[in-house]
Amino acid sequence: MPNPNATKLRAPDAAAYLGLSRSTLAKMRLRGDGPIYSKAGPRIVIYDKLDLDAWLAAQRRRSTSESLSRA
Structure with a gap:
């Protein structure tokens, strides 16, 4: 369970925070x-x-x- 007060998040927690799947976030990294x-x-x-x-x-x-x- 991710810490809700964390300021740094690993990719799986960041994806959950944004409401995205991990694979979608990974594809976004590839595309920039x-x-x-x-x-x-x-x-x-x-x-x-x-x-x-x-x-x-x-x-x-x-x-x-x-x-x-x-951007």
């Missing part, structure tokens, strides 16, 4: 269109909760016709 992350080794991906919140806020739209902007 997901939240900013850090690598703490060859297989350890770390997200900062502030970066997740900022990325999520940047995804807000008023209608389905608005295009997604790339």
Whole structure:
């Protein structure tokens, strides 16, 4: 169970926090269109909760016709 007060989250916990599957978040890393992350080794991906919140806020739209902007 992830700590709700943690400021750093590993990929599975970050995916749960965002409401995404782990594979969707992994695909976003490959495409470069997901939240900013850090690598703490060859297989350890770390997200900062502030970066997740900022990325999520940047995804807000008023209608389905608005295009997604790339950072």
